[in-house]
Amino acid sequence: MMMMQQLTETPNQKNSLFNAMNRFIGAVNNMDQTVMVPSLLRDVPLEEDREMSSLKSDEDEGDMYSYYQLLKSIRRDIEWGVRCAAADERRKESMKFTRMNSSASTSSSASSSLSSSDDDEEDEDLQKQFQYHLTGLQGVLSKLTLQANCLTKRYKKEVGIGGWGQ
Template sequence: MMQICDSYNQKHSLFNAMNRFIAAVNNMDQTVMVPSLLRDVPLQDEEEKVNSVRTAGNGPGAYLYDKDVYSYYVLLKSIRDDIEWGVFQREDRRKEKVDVTAVDLSRMEKEGDGEDLEKLFQYHLSGLHTVLSKLTRKANTLTNRYKQEIGISSWGH
């Protein structure tokens, strides 16, 4: 009985969510041989795009609905690299990330004395898991869209 419970919990762990995302992006990266073919190709059909924008409203991800498949490709690879190598690995992003982290840490030190750190951790962990799941689906969608564009949609089924 313990084995089944552990297996269920492991399926929903952050570590496994990160591994699924990295695997999906690696698959996407291996499938997409000519990334420039992704330029100006919408990720969604027009009807799907209208429905998605309606449900997303003006949320933080709404700006991505006007991007092409190539933009998602670059974004997904960048996030994968940040997960695998850390956010301070790339020199061009180092200053930006350090400044944001310093501001956030300063704010947290002032406000954090009375906060329930476990509740805060669970909130962010849940959010990160949700975002990684969505990004994994995006990587898989992008891979399938690329296959459609180059006429190999039957591969891998």
């Protein structure tokens, strides 16, 4: 027997990574559907929007168009995985770590066996690291979702369709 899925989010579900990613992807999809002429965003500075200027970094060109492209790129990374270059870099680091680990374990058999308390501490540390990064990722996704929504509203204002579906 199949149970019907609940349509409303519980407070715990609202804070899930899956839902944060879906909200971000939905906001970027809405932005992408609204922005029919992305080139109109060129040379429109981020500074006019208080919320958007806080995300500007030294590397940003500082216009709405570059931020539009960035948001779409992040959506693509979430949907399809991180680009090959970053994946290759992680793979190299992983191989380097594995080689270091295997050489360390062969050099000393005494250090290769961990006591159960060391295992517990390591597991607890991994759990803390995971929770820390999960919380950070959810926070970043929330900010990016707001930014996609701000960019959409700003585009509507720039092209004079501010009264449509705000």
